[in-house]
Amino acid sequence: MSNLASGRGALFQKEKVDDLRHWVRENKPKGLMSKVMSEQEAIAKFMTEGCYLGVELYGSVRCPMSLVREVVRQGIGNLRLAGQGVLENDLLIAAGLVKKLDITYHGYEVFGISPVLRRACESGEVETVEWSNAALAWRFKAAAMGLPFLPVRSMLGTDTFTYSAAKEIECPFTGQKLVALPALTLDVGLIHVHRCDEYGNAQIDGISGFASEMARASKRLIISTEEIVPHEEIQKYPERTIIPYYIVDAVVHAPGGALPGEMPYVYWRDEKHMNLYFEQAKNAEGVEQYVEKWVRGTKDHEDFMKKLGGAERFEQLKAQATRR
Amino acid sequence: MTEYNKSELLICTAARQMADNTICFIGTGIPMLAAALAKRTHAPNLVAAFEFGGVGPDLEKLPLAVGGSRTFHRAEIASSICDLMEAAARGYVEYGFLGGAQIDPYGNLNATVIGDHDRPKVRFPGSGGANDIGSLCWKTIAIMRHGKKRFVPKVGFLTTAGYLDGPGAREQAGLPSGSGPYRVVTDLALMGYDDETKRMKLLALQPGVTAEQVQAETGFELMIPDDVAVNDEPTDEELRLLREEIDPDHLYT
Numbered sequence: 024m025s026n027l028a029s030g031r032g033a034l035f036q037k038e039k040v041d042d043l044r045h046w047v048r049e050n051k052p053k054g055l056m057s058k059v060m061s062e063q064e065a066i067a068k069f070m071t072e073g074c075y076l077g078v079e080l081y082g083s084v085r086c087p088m089s090l091v092r093e094v095v096r097q098g099i100g101n102l103r104l105a106g107q108g109v110l111e112n113d114l115l116i117a118a119g120l121v122k123k124l125d126i127t128y129h130g131y132e133v134f135g136i137s138p139v140l141r142r143a144c145e146s147g148e149v150e151t152v153e154w155s156n157a158a159l160a161w162r163f164k165a166a167a168m169g170l171p172f173l174p175v176r177s178m179l180g181t182d183t184f185t186y187s188a189a190k191e192i193e194c195p196f197t198g199q200k201l202v203a204l205p206a207l208t209l210d211v212g213l214i215h216v217h218r219c220d221e222y223g224n225a226q227i228d229g230i231s232g233f234a235s236e237m238a239r240a241s242k243r244l245i246i247s248t249e250e251i252v253p254h255e256e257i258q259k260y261p262e263r264t265i266i267p268y269y270i271v272d273a274v275v276h277a278p279g280g281a282l283p284g285e286m287p288y289v290y291w292r293d294e295k296h297m298n299l300y301f302e303q304a305k306n307a308e309g310v311e312q313y314v315e316k317w318v319r320g321t322k323d324h325e326d327f328m329k330k331l332g333g334a335e336r337f338e339q340l341k342a343q344a345t346r347r
Numbered sequence: 348m349t350e351y352n353k354s355e356l357l358i359c360t361a362a363r364q365m366a367d368n369t370i371c372f373i374g375t376g377i378p379m380l381a382a383a384l385a386k387r388t389h390a391p392n393l394v395a396a397f398e399f400g401g402v403g404p405d406l407e408k409l410p411l412a413v414g415g416s417r418t419f420h421r422a423e424i425a426s427s428i429c430d431l432m433e434a435a436a437r438g439y440v441e442y443g444f445l446g447g448a449q450i451d452p453y454g455n456l457n458a459t460v461i462g463d464h465d466r467p468k469v470r471f472p473g474s475g476g477a478n479d480i481g482s483l484c485w486k487t488i489a490i491m492r493h494g495k496k497r498f499v500p501k502v503g504f505l506t507t508a509g510y511l512d513g514p515g516a517r518e519q520a521g522l523p524s525g526s527g528p529y530r531v532v533t534d535l536a537l538m539g540y541d542d543e544t545k546r547m548k549l550l551a552l553q554p555g556v557t558a559e560q561v562q563a564e565t566g567f568e569l570m571i572p573d574d575v576a577v578n579d580e581p582t583d584e585e586l587r588l589l590r591e592e593i594d595p596d597h598l599y600t
Contacts, residue, residue, distance in 0.1 A: 080399065084414040107475075109412075128475030132412055133375050133599075136472060144460075144470035153459060155478035156398060157432035164429055176436055177479045180520030181455075182505040186464050191521075200521025230400030230425045232414055287416035345408075345416035 030187035032152035038208040057221040062093040065273035069243040073101040074210035080232035082109030087215035089280040089324035117310040153186040160233040165206035167239030174201040212241030218250040223271025224257040229287035247277040291343035359581040369441035370394045378444035398476040400426035435483035443484035454509025454528030457502040481507035486529035493533040498565040510545035551576040
């Protein structure tokens with residue numbers, strides 16, 4: 024199989040599949056043990072300066088925002104980051120914690136371009152390598168399959184390919200051109216779910232985005248959850264377990280953990296708070312004030328929830344949740 | 348005749364491009380409203396698909412995010428991005444909507460940067476699903492505001508493949524045969540692509556607009572056939588559906 028072309032972007036994370044197999048064998052607990060811990064403990068235990076981080080789904084929907092805020096509180100910097108991002112990656116960049124970004128989409132959706140990303144890229148503070156949404160998900164899939172790469176038909180013929188770290192190859196069977204996507208193994212993955220048991224067996228309601236692939240591509244996986252349910256509840260519907268306990272390292276109980284984003288069927292997004300963020304994000308001082316007040320200025324997730332309006336506000340947002 | 352604004356005109360023009368009994372990738376904003384309108388008019392069996400996994404939601408309430416719960420409300424399946432993108436790779440998805448900061452005569456789009464990639468003058472959000480949609484759907488429909496800064500001879504950064512540099516280039520690059528840009532919908536005109544040259548071609552003018560005006564707002568030579576149609580204005584019924592049923596809170600219009 025010959026290489027036809029190479030993207031000029033740097034490969035921010037290099038892992039060898041056999042090294043990973045050995046690492047998994049030695050480091051991942053296969054027995055059932057409680058992994059419930061606080062967000063402070065989970066982030067401090069598994070995240071390190073300069074590690075490669077991934078977050079799922081994305082800022083405005085089923086996103087582990089409470090864990091991301093804790094990363095900012097602990098100030099773990101020089102991060103390499105994968106995104107697909109809205110509020111979560113924006114917050115990490117705004118806090119000056121991101122060095123390298125494997126970017127697909129980073130913006131505010133219907134609210135437009137992220138001024139935080141603009142400032143970071145235009146000043147050269149954050150180095151970016153380009154991918155598409157599917158490419159990033161497929162890179163996780165490759166890692167989840169225990170493979171070094173996966174051939175796909177996205178990104179061909181474009182600058183998105185040229186500024187990626189992918190390679191163009193010839194199919195050994197048909198001779199056709201394909202893009203070889205390098206597997207992306209995360210040092211740490213953060214995922215917010217609807218419910219899980221103390222061991223980490225997790226269920227997600229609604230679309231699963233790229234949770235299944237990213238969870239399996241994470242060396243260390245921290246799950247935050249709306250609800251911790253008894254193990255028997257999981258055993259009753261094992262087909263619903265999208266993330267099995269043996270890939271999970273920490274379980275953090277975080278009702279409202281996706282706020283100000285939405286948690287499908289549980290609560291609607293806090294539009295008011297999101298607008299406040301988008302408004303403050305317009306300039307560096309504003310976003311710094313936001314981070315000071317709403318992240319560093321809150322002790323933990325519980326404190327953040329209090330500041331957001333406590334139980335009363337949470338009930339309002341729950342009442343607005345999409346019904347089945 | 349009811350008065351209408353530019354967004355409503357774009358939505359109606361886009362809606363009319365989609366055929367019934369097809370699957371269409373849509374994003375938030377105008378494409379979503381166009382799909383909702385097409386479903387309520389000529390294409391009741393049009394299936395809206397959202398790249399993070401929602402297929403065939405009722406769109407009773409407008410989604411605010413491509414992964415939000417409204418993209419799979421009473422849907423056929425709430426799946427995953429890999430599942431949806433792989434369906435497109437297998438040829439299931441007929442249409443995909445695209446937008447961008449720049450488009451060139453071959454329908455290539457820029458949604459990444461203006462200027463040097465590593466120290467850009469302007470950093471845009473990036474490809475997102477656009478590159479995949481432009482690679483894997485059969486036909487793409489771009490929705491843009493018309494203007495010389497947007498319709499450029501060559502995009503500053505080629506985020507999403509159109510016909511690249513002309514006939515046969517997509518196939519040469521390894522992209523699926525028979526796929527590519529289909530329509531460009533703007534506030535001034537509806538455009539398609541010439542079969543032979545794969546260059547952008549004027550198909551129809553928006554009401555009250557002249558071909559000269561369209562050319563003057565386009566930064567490259569547009570193919571202008573002798574006989575250019577004029578789009579019908581949004582009908583009273585289309586406007587009623589948009590205002591009363593689809594977007595009663597005027598989130599997008």
